[in-house]
Amino acid sequence: MSNIEQLPTTKLQHQDANAHLHPFADYRLKQQQISQIIVKGDGVYVWDSEGHCMIDAMAGLWCTNVGYGRKSIADAVHKQMLQLSFYNTFFHTTHLPAIELATKLVEISPAQFNHVFFVGSGSEGNDTIVRLVRHYWNQKEQPGRQIIISRQNAYHGSTMAGASLGGWPSMHKQGGLPIPGIVHIGQPSYLEGGQGKSVEEFGLEAASWLENKIRELGPENVAAFIGEPVQGAGGVIVPPSTYWPEIQRICDKYGILLVADEVICGFGRLGTWFGCEALGFRPDLITFAKGVTSGYVPLGGVLVADRIVDTLAETGGEFNHGFTYSGHPIGCVAALENIRILEQENILNQVKNETGPYFQQKLTALNAHPLVGNSGGIGFLGGFNLYKHKGSTVHDHIPFSTSDNAGNLARANILASGVIVRLMPGDRLLMSPPLTLTRKEIDDTFNKITQGLDKTYEQLKQNARE
Ligand code: PMP
Numbered sequence: 001m002s003n004i005e006q007l008p009t010t011k012l013q014h015q016d017a018n019a020h021l022h023p024f025a026d027y028r029l030k031q032q033q034i035s036q037i038i039v040k041g042d043g044v045y046v047w048d049s050e051g052h053c054m055i056d057a058m059a060g061l062w063c064t065n066v067g068y069g070r071k072s073i074a075d076a077v078h079k080q081m082l083q084l085s086f087y088n089t090f091f092h093t094t095h096l097p098a099i100e101l102a103t104k105l106v107e108i109s110p111a112q113f114n115h116v117f118f119v120g121s122g123s124e125g126n127d128t129i130v131r132l133v134r135h136y137w138n139q140k141e142q143p144g145r146q147i148i149i150s151r152q153n154a155y156h157g158s159t160m161a162g163a164s165l166g167g168w169p170s171m172h173k174q175g176g177l178p179i180p181g182i183v184h185i186g187q188p189s190y191l192e193g194g195q196g197k198s199v200e201e202f203g204l205e206a207a208s209w210l211e212n213k214i215r216e217l218g219p220e221n222v223a224a225f226i227g228e229p230v231q232g233a234g235g236v237i238v239p240p241s242t243y244w245p246e247i248q249r250i251c252d253k254y255g256i257l258l259v260a261d262e263v264i265c266g267f268g269r270l271g272t273w274f275g276c277e278a279l280g281f282r283p284d285l286i287t288f289a290k291g292v293t294s295g296y297v298p299l300g301g302v303l304v305a306d307r308i309v310d311t312l313a314e315t316g317g318e319f320n321h322g323f324t325y326s327g328h329p330i331g332c333v334a335a336l337e338n339i340r341i342l343e344q345e346n347i348l349n350q351v352k353n354e355t356g357p358y359f360q361q362k363l364t365a366l367n368a369h370p371l372v373g374n375s376g377g378i379g380f381l382g383g384f385n386l387y388k389h390k391g392s393t394v395h396d397h398i399p400f401s402t403s404d405n406a407g408n409l410a411r412a413n414i415l416a417s418g419v420i421v422r423l424m425p426g427d428r429l430l431m432s433p434p435l436t437l438t439r440k441e442i443d444d445t446f447n448k449i450t451q452g453l454d455k456t457y458e459q460l461k462q463n464a465r466e
Pocket residue numbers: 062121122123124126155156157158228232233261262263264289290
């Protein structure tokens with residue numbers, strides 16, 4: 001990568017620190033925190049400005065499902081830019097890419113979905129959900145149904161409604177959130193709440209928190225429940241198998257709309273088009289983004305079930321909502337080509353039956369490492385925790401203290417070994433690789449992670465001695 005080696009990395013990093021405010025960053029530290037400059041991607045690999053090649057086990061930001069450098073997506077985008085770079089879809093105008101993508105999404109989504117509303121991102125999708133479900137209940141002449149129930153530690157985006165649906169106190173503090181009419185129940189985290197119970201028992205208990213909340217609020221005031229099939233940014237928390245079917249039963253019982261935020265789980269990450277299909281529930285609305293275009297171009301949307309569309313079509317009244325870039329033609333052609341690749345290369349089937357189970361096998365085997373516990377996931381999503389001492393169950397493991405800096409050390413060592421993973425508070429490391437990762441690349445990924453962990457183990461032992 002000779003052109004990369006010649007890049008003036010330090011100068012570029014200073015330029016970046018001087019002019020660029022990064023999302024989710026502390027601006028007091030911006031001069032000290034030197035950013036890594038990513039300059040190239042190919043397949044599952046990315047390169048930085050100093051020529052380091054890394055396996056991107058986070059797929060950009062949970063999104064590069066078909067991997068980097070797909071010429072056919074670039075060609076489709078190039079062609080469309082020359083044909084019609086933009087047109088809006090407001091009122092009664094449309095264009096060919098929007099028609100074609102809407103038709104394709106209806107074809108691949110669960111049977112209850114025959115319509116899609118396009119947006120530009122996951123956050124915009126969730127804002128659309130809030131307005132759409134409230135509009136729906138108004139049109140149904142049940143205007144009392146305004147409250148949306150979400151979960152603590154959920155992530156649903158950074159707009160006012162997205163961050164309100166999300167369950168992060170650090171986000172709520174900034175901007176006076178949540179907006180009115182959004183409440184949160186506990187998350188189905190066995191690690192957090194399952195001590196002394198079987199996983200299945202805990203799943204039913206976590207779902208019962210929804211029923212309790214509905215009873216407390218009065219079902220006549222509740223519009224919808226929203227959840228990520230598997231919580232992503234909150235730590236890749238796979239709910240017990242009993243959780244979603246019970247949530248479904250409760251929503252059905254009280255006539256409440258069920259919303260799946262599939263921004264991470266959609267488009268093959270769990271080996272199915274949508275995560276709800278893997279986890280056994282039947283939502284009324286689906287938010288999607290990220291994997292729909294594998295991140296090549298921003299695009300998102302909301303799939304809307306017949307139950308809702310039929311009511312709105314019957315009662316009439318304009319839905320006063322939309323974005324300039326709803327159904328952007330460039331995003332639509334990128335999505336169409338991305339979906340074509342997912343189908344043609346049989347990627348969902350591989351994630352479900354071959355590489356996905358192999359990835360999980362390797363991830364679970366990491367538990368044998370002296371630092372690692374609570375490792376696992378589903379499909380091509382996973383995570384593991386670092387522990388100071390391990391007990392006989394996950395609830396007996398003893399975490400490091402913040403001053404040990406174990407998570408930062410491990411992330412840096414794994415990166416130096418050549419794999420990008422994500423660190424979250426509590427020394428948990430997350431993985432969401434491109435869905436094209438082969439068996440050989442999976443072996444390589446876990447060998448490198450183990451190398452990074454071995455080094456971290458030695459350093460932590462050394463630090464403890466000093
Ligand atoms: N929902 C979920 C489940 C997400 O993971 C994200 C992004 N990580 C969003 C919504 C927000 O999407 P965006 O960043 O495209 O607005």
